[in-house]
Amino acid sequence: MNSERYEAEKTLDEVRLITGRTRVFAILADPIYHVKTPQTMNAVFDDQGLDCVLVPFHVAPAGLAALVGGLRRMQNFGGFIATVPHKTSMLDLCDEVSIAARHIGAVNCVRRENDGRLVGTMLDGIGFVEAMRSRGVDVAGMRVFLVGAGGASSAIAFGLADAGVRHITVSNRSAVRAVELAARLTAAYPSLSVSTDASDIGDHDLIVNGSTLGMLPSDADPIDFTCIHAKHLVADAIMEPSMTPLLRAARSKGCVVFPGKPMLDSQILLMARHMGALPVNQA
Template sequence: MITGHTRLYCIIANPISHVKTPEEMNNLFASVGHDGVLVPFHVLPQNLSQFINMLRGLENLGGLIVTVPHKTDVLALCDDTVGDAAAIGAVNAIRRDPDGRLIGAMLDGKGFVSGLGVNGIDVAGMDVCLLGAGGAGAAIAFALAEAGVAHLTIVNRSQDKARDLAERVLAKYPSIRIAPGAPETARRDLIVNATSLGLRADDALPLSDLAFHRNQIVAEAIMEPEVTPLLAAARAAGARIHFGRPMLRQQIRLMARHMGVTSVPDA
């Protein structure tokens, strides 16, 4: 039941019809007894600045979730950021403080690592291959570094983009070995697909080196389909596979806490 006491939250995207977050977040609010509701808003890029500035005056707004294509552009519209958002160059959750200030965070990567953790996978000390250096890839790279991986190889079509990401992560986490390179699938403890390849049935695989084996983990950031062609190939070779859905579920918890919902336990 929505009343005058209900705390409001929103998610913005372009387009908006595909997003799964409202169902997940509203289920979470109900489960912890929080009087709040998350609603979707379809915001075009040319209207982003006007929309964000309007939110500063909404006294009953707790915050907003940001998804494609706004994660990069919204960074400059925040008053401050927490964690690695500034270094990553993107924001996907914003808290509205009582004074109207907007505080951004980037939780894609933390949600991914937390999703691994709840399934008993500790990445500390692992040799990891990360496929993709885009927005999701950058967030996951920083989160893997923060979690203590020993070695991180970034595989991307643009070597310059992979090198730039490696340099930014290394500047914040100088103790890890990180560089652009080739998958070298057989030697990895963990392979992560942070590209969009696998969303469509006719997509190519995100790597051609398919030397998967039973002593490694292959993980997806893609949620639908649940079993992507990459995961199917890895499972057929005996590797342990990790689906994309835990990333969303853990990220939802982190987003809610960032937006001030203290009744949600730590992820």
């Protein structure tokens, strides 16, 4: 056997093969190009020696219900992660959702039971808080300025409230949705100070962009960048680009910044457990 053939066969042996026994998982998004979950989750599967694979599914909102209906019938399908813009829609497409998901009004991780039932939960908020903690930041007692009132923003808001922040200002292009999120926060956390008056950004400790603004070059700025000062902590839930216009502007002013990817890293094992790829008690 010559050396080139040996190296080729050795490489094939080292590649995890997808077979008819492989358990399939997915991430659902529109657009799909920016997602980082397949790389991160498949690295976990490799590390754990699991015969599983997670693949990206590009599905527009109009086709979401039909796709989910088909996934129910795939007997080698274990579950999926839902991201922009499908998190809120998934709430009504699941057969059962966690209390947290019901409060937040969105689902980002779904397990398919053997009988085809879909069980959803929401892990974005936990992931965000844990990502902050991994950088040595305890959000308890902070005043937070949150951009967005959709699925990711709502999850982050509830995660922050659960972690003990003192105040949350919700800023959203649709004032009605901002008021709705503020009302849900107040109902769940009566002692939390909540506002939808976004006129004063400066009087906050932490600025969080939970919206999609900044994903595309043509997007409007999520906030007025001139209001950022060096004492602000600034975080963005967007994965791609990793350094959004908001984070670049904040860094130029001397702020400590928090990109979106660590939020995914902090919840990836939780997702694998919820979908049944890993035992609930496995580290």
